[in-house]
Amino acid sequence: MERALMENDQHKPVEFHNLLNPAMSRRQIIKTGGTVSAAGFLAGTSALSQAVSQATTLMSFPAVPTSTADTVVLPEGYEYDVLVSWGDPILKGASKFDVENSAEDQLGQYGDNTDGMSLFHLTDKDGGVDEDRAILAANSEYINKKFMHTHGGENLTADDVRKEIAAHGVNVFEVKRNWFNKWKVVKNSDLNRRLHGNADEFVLTGPVAGHPLVQTDMDRTGTKVIGTLNNCGNGQTPWGTYLTCEENFNGYFGAPAGTAFSDEQKAYGLSETGFDYNWWPTEERFNLAKHPNEANRFGWIVEIDPYNPSSKAMKRTAMGRFKHENAALTLSKDGHAVAYMGDDERGEFIYKFISRDTYREGDRAHNMTLLENGTLYAAKFNDNGSGEWVELTYGKNGLTQANGFDSQEYILVYARLAARFVGATTMDRPEWVACHPSSPMVFCTLTNNKYRGVRDNQPLNAANPREENPFGHIIRWVPENRDHKASRFGWDLFAMAGNPETQSGAMAGSDNVSADNMFNSPDGLMFDNDGRLWIQTDGNYSNEGIFAGQGNNQMLVADPVSGHIRRFMVGPNGCEITGITFSNDQRTVFVGIQHPSNAWPNAEKDGVPRSSVIAIRREDGGIVGA
Numbered sequence: 001m002e003r004a005l006m007e008n009d010q011h012k013p014v015e016f017h018n019l020l021n022p023a024m025s026r027r028q029i030i031k032t033g034g035t036v037s038a039a040g041f042l043a044g045t046s047a048l049s050q051a052v053s054q055a056t057t058l059m060s061f062p063a064v065p066t067s068t069a070d071t072v073v074l075p076e077g078y079e080y081d082v083l084v085s086w087g088d089p090i091l092k093g094a095s096k097f098d099v100e101n102s103a104e105d106q107l108g109q110y111g112d113n114t115d116g117m118s119l120f121h122l123t124d125k126d127g128g129v130d131e132d133r134a135i136l137a138a139n140s141e142y143i144n145k146k147f148m149h150t151h152g153g154e155n156l157t158a159d160d161v162r163k164e165i166a167a168h169g170v171n172v173f174e175v176k177r178n179w180f181n182k183w184k185v186v187k188n189s190d191l192n193r194r195l196h197g198n199a200d201e202f203v204l205t206g207p208v209a210g211h212p213l214v215q216t217d218m219d220r221t222g223t224k225v226i227g228t229l230n231n232c233g234n235g236q237t238p239w240g241t242y243l244t245c246e247e248n249f250n251g252y253f254g255a256p257a258g259t260a261f262s263d264e265q266k267a268y269g270l271s272e273t274g275f276d277y278n279w280w281p282t283e284e285r286f287n288l289a290k291h292p293n294e295a296n297r298f299g300w301i302v303e304i305d306p307y308n309p310s311s312k313a314m315k316r317t318a319m320g321r322f323k324h325e326n327a328a329l330t331l332s333k334d335g336h337a338v339a340y341m342g343d344d345e346r347g348e349f350i351y352k353f354i355s356r357d358t359y360r361e362g363d364r365a366h367n368m369t370l371l372e373n374g375t376l377y378a379a380k381f382n383d384n385g386s387g388e389w390v391e392l393t394y395g396k397n398g399l400t401q402a403n404g405f406d407s408q409e410y411i412l413v414y415a416r417l418a419a420r421f422v423g424a425t426t427m428d429r430p431e432w433v434a435c436h437p438s439s440p441m442v443f444c445t446l447t448n449n450k451y452r453g454v455r456d457n458q459p460l461n462a463a464n465p466r467e468e469n470p471f472g473h474i475i476r477w478v479p480e481n482r483d484h485k486a487s488r489f490g491w492d493l494f495a496m497a498g499n500p501e502t503q504s505g506a507m508a509g510s511d512n513v514s515a516d517n518m519f520n521s522p523d524g525l526m527f528d529n530d531g532r533l534w535i536q537t538d539g540n541y542s543n544e545g546i547f548a549g550q551g552n553n554q555m556l557v558a559d560p561v562s563g564h565i566r567r568f569m570v571g572p573n574g575c576e577i578t579g580i581t582f583s584n585d586q587r588t589v590f591v592g593i594q595h596p597s598n599a600w601p602n603a604e605k606d607g608v609p610r611s612s613v614i615a616i617r618r619e620d621g622g623i624v625g626a
Helices: 038-042 046-053 158-166 263-267 292-297 408-413 415-421
Strands: 078-085 114-123 129-140 169-177 183-185 193-195 202-205 231-236 242-246 301-304 313-316 324-331 336-343 346-348 350-358 374-381 386-391 430-435 442-446 473-479 488-496 522-527 533-537 554-558 565-570 576-582 588-594 612-618
Touching (some): 078 183, 114 588, 129 231, 129 242, 129 576, 169 301, 442 522, 522 576, 533 576
Parallel strands (some): 114 231, 202 313
Antiparallel strands (some): 114 129, 231 242, 242 301, 336 350, 374 386, 442 473
16 A cells, blocks of 8 residues: 555645655756756656665566567566467357468457456355456457468458458457466357457447437447447456457548548548558448548447346447547545546547446446446646646537537547647657556556657647657656545656666656666556556567667566566567456466567467467466565
8 A cells, every 4th residue: 555645544635745655756847948858857866766776565576687589588486378369269169270260260269469458257156256267358459461361461352351350359258277377268158259340239328329420321320339449458347347448440441532531530540541451442331431420439438248248338438539548447435437548649638537426336237337427537737746637528618619619429529629629738648547456546658759849739848758758658646635536636757768778868767767677668557456566568679779778578567656666577579568467366467468570479380470368477376476
């Protein structure tokens, strides 16, 4: 439990500078010529240095060095197994993996490029937690054409396109642990399902449902959506549901040359070519010239009940539409569901959603309606270390018809436009958000931003103090009165990634970053139940120039009190480390290895490298990370 925060447990306002641990308090901001000096902002950190030098009680594993090997590197005393890989059979009767698998085969197999995931334990015969049986819900974000097709993705057939769509989405399947603490997929479980890009199991809920902006020729009701795409990070609710987050949906749409795009479409990156998936010539719903509203049906938080394989997946429109990275869900003091969310694009925003209704212990049916209605906010980070949540509600803060916002539905569909209008702070690619399990601290990874301080609409500020910011950083805030429902907060910078071996000043990173734990582009983020902060990277692994010596992408562990950061894992060549969830007893951590580039895990056998989920455990059966 975070000590400094526990001292302020009175139900009265506290000064923002008292909200944060003194050892990690914000440093004085030095301004030069009207801009924030990053070097000044990172200076004067003797208190931080002293705290970081102290031993942490949260972790005892030996740190691993950087690596450029095509393998998974773990601390001494740890081991791992590959739990599931792209193409492994999930549904009953599904085909085994083969590089020549068809679209029909892929419908029953684990999707490509695994990402966010959550574990949901089943109950035992006495109604308690079954420590050895669970359901894993895991995202498949996108596909690699080079490996998916024997022709490398050139001249796609209609079946090729259907295979790519089928390899997206969410995988839900039972897993079981044996006597040796090893987990296996239960391939014939009735709980297993695939919610892929062509699945018809999605329903729009909340204020936008039925609105003309989400009506199409295929669905004139504006409520029934085919599929989910680019499922990036995730969230897990206290009532036992899975939140999957639709991120770069724009890349799947296209249109004939000469198609005109509205300002709203341009704000979300919609274009003629997208990401060159080129689905629209054979799958008409992705043709923006014919179906411009189809894109408005993506970019939402989707709630899935993993325990009910026949249930519909709910796209929660009250939570806003943007390029969702993940959703960190917690409860306010009076029981409102609060979700923190990042919009993963350079110069976009951090959001908060507060449910209209409150959580009821033991009433799962009621709790599963909490995300249908509520209020959306965007974050404003002031240079003095204070912050505020600006409400994105029609009629408030200038969000009126006179200013181009004609309804609440419009504001939610185009949340980016509303956040920008009310003056929310543009951020350096907001990625994952994580809430401390026992203290009201919230952390967010800001992975990098080549436009910071370069483009006029993304000026330097205290929350994003480095020009171009190739390394990224982690920001932290605490709500006023220790209540997540509060409209104000205090914030600081928890860590500035960098390279002290090749850089100096601001680019070397903050004082809790050294040659022993340096990293770039923090991305995935999660707290375990004991308060260890797990940091995953999706950065530059060239090991050249300013990134020399940083190795492959990695996973680190941080003590949120002292600021101590220790490297726990390094992944194989070319991969991103992303997605993390723990077994209830914390003796296993499941981690995603996305887009490995060479031979891992067994390209000699499979013909191609395959994105996979691995299960990591201690050889002595103890708590992972402790």
